[in-house]
Amino acid sequence: MLEIKNLHVKLEDEDKQILKGLDLTVEAGKVHAIMGPNGSGKSTLSYVLSGRDGYEVTDGSATLAGEDLLELEPEERAALGVFLAFQYPVEIPGVGNMTFLRTAVNSQRKARGEEELSAADFLKTIRAKAKELKIDADMLKRPVNVGFSGGEKKRNEILQMAMLEPKMCILDETDSGLDVDAMKLVAEGVNALRDEGRGFLVITHYQRLLDHIKPDVVHILAGGKIVKTGGPELALEVENNGYAGILAEVS
Amino acid sequence: MALAEAKQSATEARLAAMSLPEGGCLAAARQAALSRVQTLGLPGRRDEYWKYTRPDKLTSAEVSKAAVFASDEEPMFSEFDRLKIVFVDGVYNAEASDDLSLEGVQIDRIADICCQDIHWAKDLYGVLEARGQSPVARPLAALNTAFAQDGVAIHVTGKPSKPINLVYVHSDEASDAILHHVIRVEAGAEATILENGPAASRFNKCMEIDIADTGKLHLVRAQGRDHERRAATHLFARLGSESVFKSFTLTVNGILTRNEAVVEILGGDAIAHIAGACVGDGEFHHDDTVFITHDAVNCESRQVFKKVLRNGATGVFQGKILVKEGAQKTDGYQISQSLLLDDDSQFLAKPELEIYADDVICSHGSTTGAIDEEALFYLRSRGVPAHEATDLLTLAFLAEAVEEVEDQSIADAIVARLEGWLARRR
Numbered sequence A: 001m002l003e004i005k006n007l008h009v010k011l012e013d014e015d016k017q018i019l020k021g022l023d024l025t026v027e028a029g030k031v032h033a034i035m036g037p038n039g040s041g042k043s044t045l046s047y048v049l050s051g052r053d054g055y056e057v058t059d060g061s062a063t064l065a066g067e068d069l070l071e072l073e074p075e076e077r078a079a080l081g082v083f084l085a086f087q088y089p090v091e092i093p094g095v096g097n098m099t100f101l102r103t104a105v106n107s108q109r110k111a112r113g114e115e116e117l118s119a120a121d122f123l124k125t126i127r128a129k130a131k132e133l134k135i136d137a138d139m140l141k142r143p144v145n146v147g148f149s150g151g152e153k154k155r156n157e158i159l160q161m162a163m164l165e166p167k168m169c170i171l172d173e174t175d176s177g178l179d180v181d182a183m184k185l186v187a188e189g190v191n192a193l194r195d196e197g198r199g200f201l202v203i204t205h206y207q208r209l210l211d212h213i214k215p216d217v218v219h220i221l222a223g224g225k226i227v228k229t230g231g232p233e234l235a236l237e238v239e240n241n242g243y244a245g246i247l248a249e250v251s
Numbered sequence B: 001m002a003l004a005e006a007k008q009s010a011t012e013a014r015l016a017a018m019s020l021p022e023g024g025c026l027a028a029a030r031q032a033a034l035s036r037v038q039t040l041g042l043p044g045r046r047d048e049y050w051k052y053t054r055p056d057k058l059t060s061a062e063v064s065k066a067a068v069f070a071s072d073e074e075p076m077f078s079e080f081d082r083l084k085i086v087f088v089d090g091v092y093n094a095e096a097s098d099d100l101s102l103e104g105v106q107i108d109r110i111a112d113i114c115c116q117d118i119h120w121a122k123d124l125y126g127v128l129e130a131r132g133q134s135p136v137a138r139p140l141a142a143l144n145t146a147f148a149q150d151g152v153a154i155h156v157t158g159k160p161s162k163p164i165n166l167v168y169v170h171s172d173e174a175s176d177a178i179l180h181h182v183i184r185v186e187a188g189a190e191a192t193i194l195e196n197g198p199a200a201s202r203f204n205k206c207m208e209i210d211i212a213d214t215g216k217l218h219l220v221r222a223q224g225r226d227h228e229r230r231a232a233t234h235l236f237a238r239l240g241s242e243s244v245f246k247s248f249t250l251t252v253n254g255i256l257t258r259n260e261a262v263v264e265i266l267g268g269d270a271i272a273h274i275a276g277a278c279v280g281d282g283e284f285h286h287d288d289t290v291f292i293t294h295d296a297v298n299c300e301s302r303q304v305f306k307k308v309l310r311n312g313a314t315g316v317f318q319g320k321i322l323v324k325e326g327a328q329k330t331d332g333y334q335i336s337q338s339l340l341l342d343d344d345s346q347f348l349a350k351p352e353l354e355i356y357a358d359d360v361i362c363s364h365g366s367t368t369g370a371i372d373e374e375a376l377f378y379l380r381s382r383g384v385p386a387h388e389a390t391d392l393l394t395l396a397f398l399a400e401a402v403e404e405v406e407d408q409s410i411a412d413a414i415v416a417r418l419e420g421w422l423a424r425r426r
């Protein structure tokens, strides 16, 4: 599904290399987790895949189902099926959550040549999905993320993901700031979307999320590269011993 | 004090081309207004109050031609049930207008009043304009009082069942229109007035509004979409206790528009909201100049102005809240913001507070900004195309001003026009 080869990324405005030859393949139907020390480049990877400005790809490639992602505008990537649950979801005063989501869903459908969702169908779907995530109707009416608590913002990300039904879901520290119950809700939301045709890349610092969203593969990202790949037991090792041992072993 | 020579000659040149219309019971008011113009002189480039806006096109003796704008849209407010009063190039047009009788309101033409010896409007015509000349001179308004060819006197005595719509039509490329309306809202009465349409090549409009205790008036106007318009409008309002005055202006396009609003709150517990949203592209200069005086206790005033500017357009805001001695518990709010869609456009703002009472809450703020890149990326990452995302954020920026329109269907109609304007620029 997602294939990243030898990806080199630097900051556009600064002479700072962040990703230094990253290789990663996420197969359809699989959940891959990425762990790694602060500042190792995890969020940068998620931004580069979703098309944010400010980064320059100096080498390597990233494709989704064979399509070159790096040449596309963010909205084109979204229509292809890329979705990023932001580490820090953005507040947009004056734009209603509902209007935003409907515009997003229908823009993607239009880009794919599909029929737009009727207002009634949209409403029915979003109400059902919001209920599962314990997002109340009032939150749907409010401006996007404005005045939402940290946890509410993260649940709102998962609601967007559920509505957009992307092929490749990238979750950047969706567990941070969540209480135990909210983490379960979010994990259930993610698990409900697990599907043979869908890949997941879950960025996290904590084993706890991975108790709920069971990964197939765990990667350690350090110094701009994947330095180690293993099964779920790798996350446990990080949880127990930190990164020191792993980093010493690979260097 | 004698006028500076340049001002004196410019004023004389303008006045030489004009003659006072027949006055009737308004004759004295017109004559007094003419004296005010002669004493004050017309605004010039050196005047502090015209620092950001060059008045030349508004004061010149000759009016330059302006193409008649052919719109592909229905005129604004067409979809509403309303009483329509049409002015073509500044002259009342009976054929295009509705019958002027409506329960709860009495409507007369200024041109008709001028032939009468007695009429209620005589106690209002020119009166609020004259009061509004201090502490800042507004000579174009005095010029209007003296020379207005037409207009209506609206006496609201009840609650008319539908809004009164003043519709301005531009048909002559060289028209130079001066309209003066007076509105009196009686105690307990309430009305909505709508205004729209490109009025003339050059348009000088003055509206005097007197609201008695507990009266309510809603004014919603739409200026545009004519590009070559030069317009100076003045709104003078006087508010009695527990009265409400809400005004919203949508301005789309126009080479030069100066909208002055002068509001005097004289009775306690009154509410005055003056708001505006404008969108300009290229050769566009829009000036909102507002002066709100609190002279009573426990009153609320809001000024909410938003401007979207692109391709070298200019926006100006001069807004003042004056709280007089004794006007305790005043709640005054003022915000003026611009969204610059490129680096060529500019916003010039002069917010002012002058407060002589100690127990008041007054706040003002002015900002200039661009589209929020973070928000733009967030929207695009969800699949919303860049131009659509920009439009969404632009409408979100304007929302606080449009929300000042109380009637939801009118607010929706305004948003639809703004969407259209943005869509034509994709």
Ligand SMILES: Nc1ncnc2c1ncn2[C@@H]1O[C@H](COP(=O)(O)OP(=O)(O)OP(=O)(O)O)[C@@H](O)[C@H]1O
Residues within 6 Å of the ligand: A011, A018, A036, A037, A038, A039, A040, A041, A042, A043, A044, A045, A054, A087
């Ligand atoms: N726009 C930017 N401007 C300046 N520095 C940046 C920018 N984006 C990323 N960096 C730097 O690049 C490095 C990687 O940042 P990134 O946010 O990708 O780390 P991370 O692995 O997500 O960290 P964390 O675990 O703290 O979220 C950091 O040193 C960061 O300061």
Ligand SMILES: [Mg+2]
Residues within 6 Å of the ligand: A042, A043, A044, A087, A172, A173
């Ligand atoms: Mg990060």
